[in-house]
Each structure stands twice: as C-alpha cells, then as structure tokens.
Amino acid sequence: MAAERGRGRPRSEEADGRILEAALALLLERGYDRFSVDEVAASAGVAKTTLYRRWPTKDHLIVAVVAQLQDAVPVHYTGDVRADLTRYLNEIVSGLNRMRLAGRPATSGDTSAGLVAEVAAAAARHADVGAAVHAMFHRRNAVALALLERARDEGELRPDVEPEVLFDQLAGALYYRLLVTGRPLDAAYVGRLVTGALRGASA
Amino acid sequence: MAAERGRGRPRSEEADGRILEAALALLLERGYDRFSVDEVAASAGVAKTTLYRRWPTKDHLIVAVVAQLQDAVPVHYTGDVRADLTRYLNEIVSGLNRMRLAGRPATSGDTSAGLVAEVAAAAARHADVGAAVHAMFHRRNAVALALLERARDEGELRPDVEPEVLFDQLAGALYYRLLVTGRPLDAAYVGRLVTGALRGASA
Structure with missing residues (x-):
C-alpha cells in the first residue's frame, strides 16, 4: 500500500x-x-x-462499523480450549452488551437487543447489506474455527467434532438469548454454556 | 368460557x-x-x-400471528430423545423457512431472514412488543424444556444436564444461522447439530 x-x-x-x-x-x-x-x-x-x-446508505456504514468492532475482538490459543473459548465468548458478550445499549443508558431489566437487532433487520431487508454482514461473520468466525480445529488436532477435542456446528452452538446460544428470548448474557452463563457444549448431553 | x-x-x-x-x-x-x-x-x-x-400496532398483531404459528408446532415425547429433538428442530426449521420467505418467492441463494429479523427488530424497538415476544418464547420453550427434563429423568440425558442451556445451543444454532451468518437450514444440518450437542466436543 x-x-x-x-x-x-x-x-x-x-x-x-x-x-x-x-x-x-x-x-x-x-x-x-x-x-x-x-x-x-x-x-x-x-x-x-x-x-x-x-457506503451508499446508513445501513452500509453501520455494518462497516460493526465489522471493525468485531475484528478488534482478540482470539487467543493457549492450549486450554475451555479457557480459550470462555475468554473469547466473554469478549463477544461484552461487545454484544455494548452494541445493544448503544444510544441509551444501561438500566436494570432492559433486555432490548437494540442495535444488534437493527443490524440483523438491515441485513434481511437489503441483499447487499446481507451479503456484507454474512461476509463479515464468515471472515470473523474463521478465526474462531481455526482455534477449534487446532484444539481438535492437538487432541483436546474429539477427532470427529465439527468446528462449524460447535461454534454455532456457542455463538448461537448467545445471539438467541439476545435476539429471541431476551435472557441476560453474563460470564456465569458463558461458563454453563461452555461446560454443556464440551461435555455433551447424552447420558 | x-x-x-x-x-x-x-x-x-x-x-x-x-x-x-x-x-x-x-x-x-x-x-x-x-x-x-x-x-x-x-x-x-x-x-x-x-x-x-x-393490537395497538402492526408489530403487536404480527407478534400475535407468529405466536399462534409457534404454538401450532407439536412436541412429541417417545422416549427416544435424539429422534424427538430431531423431529422438533426440523419443525422449527420448516416454520422459520416459511416465515423468512413470507411475501416473496423462494429463489436459490436467497438467504434473507425476512420476517424473522423484522420481528426481532420490532421486539428490540418497542419494550411492550419485546415483552410479548419474550413471553411467547418463554411459554413455547417450556414445552421443549419439559421434554428435555423428562429425558433426563428417564436417564437418556446426563443427570447434570441443564435443559435451558442445551435448548439454547440447539435453537440458538438455528436462529444464529438464519439471523447472523446466513447459512442454510435443512434436515442435514439438524442431524449434525443434534449429534454434536448430545455427544459433546471434549475428547
């Protein structure tokens, strides 16, 4: 350059x-x-x-801002996949809570998804904004998937684990609570989530 | 009455x-x-x-319609938790794909979340619509949680499994693909998801 x-x-x-x-x-x-x-x-x-x-519209510019925020979230690989995932998901939670509260004060009991939901709706409304959002998550999630692949190769995860599906379960649970059920996101929940996903549910 | x-x-x-x-x-x-x-x-x-x-606004009426659609999705308990979850999640996928295509023809490559994203945004924008959406999922998900609790009590699931967290992982992965990453939802994916969540990722 x-x-x-x-x-x-x-x-x-x-x-x-x-x-x-x-x-x-x-x-x-x-x-x-x-x-x-x-x-x-x-x-x-x-x-x-x-x-x-x-950026031809407000939505295009906002997606670019959100992409830059996402790219600023660090992914660490220390060889302890539980700790690394917990740390990364807690960073996502901080970012989501910051974004959802954009433009208003944090008040107790306010569970609105705010800006996060507006970005999802903008992506659904305009095909080119949708393509930009999907590309942003594709690029961004590749870093987390590489972490999971490495943990699998090192023997920390099952050899037949599917990183994409595992990451959907983890990130998906966070976005689901924020965008759909309105349940709170905090470090205690992240701990329960990582435990559940790593351990599995079968008896 | x-x-x-x-x-x-x-x-x-x-x-x-x-x-x-x-x-x-x-x-x-x-x-x-x-x-x-x-x-x-x-x-x-x-x-x-x-x-x-x-229903004071269009958003209130739409949420009532979506609630009725959700309540129409059956939950079956047959004693085979893998089969029961797979069936229920496939019903959710059908409903989500129907909702996301509301008002437009199904064309290949169109991954827009459509109406699903608009409902999430309406819930984020108006506190009372948000409360109605959260109450709808709370009521609706109680049926799925009861299925998981029963499977746990019957010894099909680990005794320490947390039904809420497990259901967040499953439903969350579906909504995450639809609302965030724009990845397709189909029966093949549901199969991989149920397998991953039941088996767990740890080596």
Whole structure:
C-alpha cells in the first residue's frame, strides 16, 4: 500500500479510518435511530459525497462499523480450549452488551437487543447489506474455527467434532438469548454454556 | 368460557380467531413491509377499532400471528430423545423457512431472514412488543424444556444436564444461522447439530 503514495497509508484508507472512528462514536452515543450519515461526514471532516460513494446508505456504514468492532475482538490459543473459548465468548458478550445499549443508558431489566437487532433487520431487508454482514461473520468466525480445529488436532477435542456446528452452538446460544428470548448474557452463563457444549448431553 | 354466552366461544374469541387467520394469510402473501392492519380488518370483517383495541400496532398483531404459528408446532415425547429433538428442530426449521420467505418467492441463494429479523427488530424497538415476544418464547420453550427434563429423568440425558442451556445451543444454532451468518437450514444440518450437542466436543 505504501508504494501508492510513497509513505504511510493511502489517503482513502486514512479517510476511511477517520470516518469509521467518527461513525462508531456517534453510533454508541445516539443508537440506530438517531444516527446520521451527514453528521458523521461533518465530524470526520470529509465531504458527504466521499462518504456516500464508499457506503451508499446508513445501513452500509453501520455494518462497516460493526465489522471493525468485531475484528478488534482478540482470539487467543493457549492450549486450554475451555479457557480459550470462555475468554473469547466473554469478549463477544461484552461487545454484544455494548452494541445493544448503544444510544441509551444501561438500566436494570432492559433486555432490548437494540442495535444488534437493527443490524440483523438491515441485513434481511437489503441483499447487499446481507451479503456484507454474512461476509463479515464468515471472515470473523474463521478465526474462531481455526482455534477449534487446532484444539481438535492437538487432541483436546474429539477427532470427529465439527468446528462449524460447535461454534454455532456457542455463538448461537448467545445471539438467541439476545435476539429471541431476551435472557441476560453474563460470564456465569458463558461458563454453563461452555461446560454443556464440551461435555455433551447424552447420558 | 361457554357459560359466558350460553354456547360456543365468546364473541371476542371468535373475532380474534378470524383476525389472526386473516392476518396470517396476508402476512405470508405480502411479507412485513406490505402487511396492512386495515386490510386485515377488512378481510376478517371486523371494525378497525376492534382490531386496534386488541393490537395497538402492526408489530403487536404480527407478534400475535407468529405466536399462534409457534404454538401450532407439536412436541412429541417417545422416549427416544435424539429422534424427538430431531423431529422438533426440523419443525422449527420448516416454520422459520416459511416465515423468512413470507411475501416473496423462494429463489436459490436467497438467504434473507425476512420476517424473522423484522420481528426481532420490532421486539428490540418497542419494550411492550419485546415483552410479548419474550413471553411467547418463554411459554413455547417450556414445552421443549419439559421434554428435555423428562429425558433426563428417564436417564437418556446426563443427570447434570441443564435443559435451558442445551435448548439454547440447539435453537440458538438455528436462529444464529438464519439471523447472523446466513447459512442454510435443512434436515442435514439438524442431524449434525443434534449429534454434536448430545455427544459433546471434549475428547
């Protein structure tokens, strides 16, 4: 990339970084409904046309912000798959709770999925937003799947375990509680979930 | 109930049934965006005021329709927990695929969550709709949890299995694929999921 401009990142990448930073700040402050692309342009100091050329709608920009948040979640492999999974799922829980509360104060008993549900609905409504969301999770989950494959190869997991199905059970339980049943997500639940998935239910 | 009017169901219950039937037909034909409460009233032959008194918004009415669909899914206990879970999860998959395609033709490669995502977003947006959705799943999932508890009591499942966590892993994986990763849901996947959850991942 440096070759393009002789030094540092190319101008468009610098602008993208500024825009996404401004968009994240505004999104967390305002939430989905009161998030405005024009305000992001003003805050990042770029022309609206620049921003709309890159992300044609509010939904496209929000998905890009969420993708960047997801990519910031670290995956660690220490050789203890229970500990590594627990740590990673707790990071997901923190991120989901932060996203769901975007634009409003945390009050007890408020179980709304907030922004997480809005992103799912935007993905369902617009095929190109859906493709972007699915690609983001595909790329992101590949890191977690690699962790599970490595644990399987090291003999920590059964040789016939299917990493994709196991990860669906784990991440799926978290999103299900958030988006469907409205049950709380916390470290205690993550512990029960990892135990159940690793141990299995059969007598 | 019969005592209220001398015979049959009370008038309000009859009207509710007609309204929900008309609403379901219109919802499956039109999908979320083009669903209209006024058209439901006309189709069911009831005054709009009757309908709005019972369900104040389009979202409230749609949640009632979805609740009725869910309650129609049978849960069987035959003493073979793998077979019973597989059958129940396949019913959920059929219902989800029907709901997600409401208002549009099934075309290959279309993985949109459609109406399922709109219901999740409506639940996130309005606290009372959210409470209704959470209550619907709480009531509905109690039937599946009873199946798992019985299987545990009969010795088919481990004595320390947590039915809620196990069901989150199973139903959660289905909703996660539909609402988040856009991966397909079919009987082959249900088979892999039940196998993985019952067997567990630990070596």
